[in-house]
Amino acid sequence: MMPSLDSFSKHKWAALAAFSFILGIGTGQFSFEEPIPVEMASKMGRELQASSFNYFTSFKQGSEQETYEISYLQPEEKPLHKEEPKEGVKEACLQSDVEAEPAVYGAEVVEMKIPESIVPGEAFEVQLTLKNTGNRTWYSNFSGCEGKTFINMGTLKDRDRTSVFYDNSDDSGWISSNRLGLLEDAVSPQEIGTFAFSSVAPVNTSIYREYFGLVAEHVTWFEGFEFPLDLAVGEVTEADREKIPFIKDKSFDTASLSGERLLDITLSTQTIRLKFGEEIVYTTTISSGAPSTPTPTGTFKILNQQELRIGGKSPHYRMPYWQGFTSLGHGLHALPYLGNNQGGVFWSEALNHIGIPVSHGCIRMLPDDAALVYDFGYVGMQLNIHKW
Numbered sequence: 001m002m003p004s005l006d007s008f009s010k011h012k013w014a015a016l017a018a019f020s021f022i023l024g025i026g027t028g029q030f031s032f033e034e035p036i037p038v039e040m041a042s043k044m045g046r047e048l049q050a051s052s053f054n055y056f057t058s059f060k061q062g063s064e065q066e067t068y069e070i071s072y073l074q075p076e077e078k079p080l081h082k083e084e085p086k087e088g089v090k091e092a093c094l095q096s097d098v099e100a101e102p103a104v105y106g107a108e109v110v111e112m113k114i115p116e117s118i119v120p121g122e123a124f125e126v127q128l129t130l131k132n133t134g135n136r137t138w139y140s141n142f143s144g145c146e147g148k149t150f151i152n153m154g155t156l157k158d159r160d161r162t163s164v165f166y167d168n169s170d171d172s173g174w175i176s177s178n179r180l181g182l183l184e185d186a187v188s189p190q191e192i193g194t195f196a197f198s199s200v201a202p203v204n205t206s207i208y209r210e211y212f213g214l215v216a217e218h219v220t221w222f223e224g225f226e227f228p229l230d231l232a233v234g235e236v237t238e239a240d241r242e243k244i245p246f247i248k249d250k251s252f253d254t255a256s257l258s259g260e261r262l263l264d265i266t267l268s269t270q271t272i273r274l275k276f277g278e279e280i281v282y283t284t285t286i287s288s289g290a291p292s293t294p295t296p297t298g299t300f301k302i303l304n305q306q307e308l309r310i311g312g313k314s315p316h317y318r319m320p321y322w323q324g325f326t327s328l329g330h331g332l333h334a335l336p337y338l339g340n341n342q343g344g345v346f347w348s349e350a351l352n353h354i355g356i357p358v359s360h361g362c363i364r365m366l367p368d369d370a371a372l373v374y375d376f377g378y379v380g381m382q383l384n385i386h387k388w
Contacts, residue, residue, distance in 0.1 A: 205234030
């Protein structure tokens with residue numbers, strides 16, 4: 001039976017990690033009895049490597065850490081209700097755009113408003129507010145403006161897939177099965193725009209994760225901008241909530257992930273895959289053993305986990321998010337570093353080593369990836385490592 005995640009126990013090493021980092025302790029075998037708040041533990045564990053300089057200011061390749069508010073949409077709020085448009089050309093269509101070069105299309109999510117509960121098979125609405133962080137005005141597909149570039153919200157992972165929430169009824173906010181229209185006629189740079197949709201919930205109880213981005217139609221998708229929208233339909237379980245953080249490569253729902261969790265590593269491509277049964281939910285890049293110190297291949301089990309493992313032999317490498325899988329000392333972990341007795345960092349594994357087999361046999365990852373794999377793993381989990 002696969003154990004459930006215990007956020008407190010899995011992060012209790014963070015406090016000790018900070019303590020050992022300051023004192024320069026040379027061993028990784030400790031225990032720590034009192035849990036600390038998850039938010040603090042996560043922050044301590046992931047900022048530990050940065051210490052006195054900003055070596056790990058960006059953890060995940062090509063990804064920004066987004067923060068935005070998620071609130072409940074109140075029954076009296078009707079984001080899709082708009083007054084009847086006046087006859088004639090709209091004022092927004094007549095404005096003269098002074099456009100800087102080159103064109104920059106950017107956005108950030110400000111707030112998501114979702115229903116407090118969604119009943120399977122019943123109607124609901126969602127509202128999303130985004131800030132225009134680029135240098136181009138966003139024009140709505142609903143504005144009726146001519147000669148303007150329309151900005152729509154489109155489905156991602158896979159791009160242009162049909163959304164499970166698509167509703168083809170009038171005034172649903174949907175332009176097509178993979179596009180949502182901007183509600184305001186025009187949104188200038190640094191201003192806030194609104195996207196909203198109505199839908200009829202699926203009949204199956206699950207948490208549905210769908211990825212979206214913005215697209216300047218016939219021009220470009222907004223580079224580097226994407227976000228997940230998670231909607232819980234029916235009485236979801238704790239098991240559903242535990243699965244959601246790992247659904248990163250596709251739009252999917254938790255009820256469809258019924259297999260056991262396992263890790264699968266291919267050395268020839270330097271990749272690790274997180275799987276529920278045969279369903280791959282996330283793939284990322286690793287650094288495995290160098291030719292002179294190769295990573296063993298075969299089927300293994302996770303033998304132990306430590307928030308921070310410190311090598312017992314000089315030079316006492318610090319290896320965050322450790323998951324050992326052989327009795328010889330092979331493990332999965334974040335990029336290693338060395339600490340001095342003043343609590344600083346005087347050497348850290350280069351970020352550009354990811355994707356290149358240079359380790360002593362372990363599987364190295366970027367810090368955020370290692371943290372995710374650590375939370376995904378558990379003692380006894382199957383780990384497959386193969387060359388091809």
